[in-house]
Amino acid sequence: MSIFVILGLLVCTETRGSSAVTPVFVQKGKDVLLNVRTADVPQNFVILSWGFNKKVLVTYSPDKEPTVFLVYTGRIETDVKKYSLKLNNLQEADSGVYTARLTGEEERILAEYNVRVQGPVSPVELSVDSVSSSSDSCNLTVTCRTQDSHISSTFTCDTQTCSQEGGERSEVTTSGASLHVYLLNDSIICNHSNQVSWTEDIKKTKHYCPQHADPESLSAGISVCLVKTVVFSVGLIIMVSAVICVHIMEKLKKQK
Incomplete structure (x- = not known):
């Protein structure tokens, strides 16, 4: 009975703590790991809980196994040494603020994450x-x-x-x-x-x-064109010279 009373207080009680909310962006279908600073967790705490939208997801108690609420079974992984919360296969409906809340001699917020689940963008x-x-x-x-x-x-x-x-x-x-x-x-x-x-x-x-266009590309194009022009011109000169030589030799033979 006492555990349910404490959980009720966790939901309804306003606690003091860090007001900084850490933004976290996750792709749809992926997982996310949310942590607290273990140095901030005293040995004599009663319950450390992770909540979302005023609902308790999981609770940690000293020397006990974490309690995951049935509706989230299979989607949440815990670590009793780090008091972490791992959420699997996130969907758009999982977007929101996740809060790690400590209850004991003092009540305070250890960490808050504003998780935003986004799908991959379409092609452009x-x-x-x-x-x-x-x-x-x-x-x-x-x-x-x-x-x-x-x-x-x-x-x-x-x-x-x-x-x-x-x-x-x-x-x-x-x-x-x-x-x-x-x-x-x-x-x-x-x-x-x-x-x-x-x-x-x-x-x-x-x-x-x-x-x-890239000047080097233009220079390369001009250089290739110039080389082709020179080769063609030299070849043409050689062919013309050869024809003239043959013509002169034939003319000399006839004069003999």
Whole structure:
């Protein structure tokens, strides 16, 4: 009977302790381990409990095995030496604040974790909508798109640099993730991410703006072209010289 009275007090009693709540982000279907500082647990405590949404999940008592409440059996793992709480196969409904509460000569909160369960983000696609160019610059308009959102942006490239009109573009999608499109060196990057996963798609500006191509690549292309031209010219000269020599030799034979 006394254990149920104590549990009732655990739920209803406001205790003092650390007000710091630690944020924890977990991918859906994964596990999370929540700990307390064992140095903060006195030897003469009565009960150390882990609670969630005013419900007690598990209790620790000195020299006894932990008690896991039936509704959570199979989803919770305990460690009698560390007074920890391990939650398995987390789902969105498991998001919330988990509190480690100490009852004894004093009542206080040992730790609080704000657990947020998130699913992996969906794939993202970066498409080039239009390209307009002149002799010294070109403009690219692109769209960064995911299942439930999209953003567009324009980039201008000259022979030296590229710039993004208005700077980096970003927004929060309806699923709570972040969608970004930005410029990094000569790459346009479309990124879709939350705290547990990310996907991205990349386009190279030089594929759409030849004047912004890598100078080394251009030099290599010019060098190859020059070599081919020289080889062709030398070969042509040799062929013409050979034809002239044969013609001269035939003419000399006839004069004899």
